[in-house]
Amino acid sequence: MIIGEWKPIEEIVTMLDKHKNVLLVGCATCMAECSAGGEKEVETLAPLLRMAMKVKGRTINIYTKTLERQCEWEFIEELTPIIPKVEAVLSLACGIGVQAIAERFPEVRVYPGVNTTSLAIREEPGLWAVRCEACGDCMLAETFGLCPIARCAKGLLNGPCGGTRNDGKCEVDENVDCVWKLIVERASACGRIEDLMNIRKAKQWSHSSHGGQKRMLREDLRP
């Protein structure tokens, strides 16, 4: 899932400074799963912002709505009846949702309430860890389902480096397992440790997030 976290309240209050009627929109998919922008978070942030504004001597009228997804046009349409009542939208979606709402409703200002951080999995309650960097050239087949791009501090294609701690943790962060240690363990468990002896060549980085906007086209799905 895409993960993110609330922007500091002060930053949000500053963004909404000039607005009296605001629509706070949650997203019930990724941002709900990472407890940053689901219905619960919407119903927490709305009264919190009312109080934050009041403390500063201002009042604000906040409408709330949580969409199933903010990254699909069909769901965004549910906002159509509310938009005329507000001057601004505060979106608790990832950056995709914020941009989609801004594109669909250009007549209102749309602000992000969340800092989108990465693609992650919930390892345990309250702990999310990055699993994918969306590099566009997946090498998980060669690394036994463990991504060194996302999980190795150095992004090594051929590891481990010499800095792995004795307890198998990364030298950069003692709380994080060395992913190359995990890759070796998993290869051993599969009886394929010899596969790791192959040198993995330099990666095709032109498909990554660098170098301008990426587009994916499927003619068979187009009208």
Place this chain on the structure above:
Amino acid sequence: MDSKIDKGKFEPEMVVLFCQHCMGKDEDPKAALNKISGLKAEFLIMPCSSKVETSHMVKILADGADGLLVVGCKTDRCRFLTGSTMAEKRVDYARGLLDEIRMGVDRLRMERGEELSCLQMMALVQSQADAVRALGPNPMKGAKKR
């Protein structure tokens, strides 16, 4: 906050969310409250303190309550094992949010108890009311009729 208000004379309106198991059998805090002059409190009973969500606490204060007290069972006496611990973590998180918006963290507090009598419960509420009194009235007062 209105500096003209005499904080010493201000009588806070409190909301108390309490676990049904932390009070003694047959104890009725609502009835006991009527015997204490000057203390304004609304008591809301929960099946477990862990039922309280951050959104509940923030909303209660945004609706104008001057102070909020959450009362749960002692750590090793929770019928749901980790219920009161989870409640405490949420209260701490909500207090952090109140601090961030400068509403005063002491408007919200959690206490623990076991087989509490009405007298003991009122003492907890009174103690929290004293802490809230120092902060003055909730600026949201009158925002919504509760």
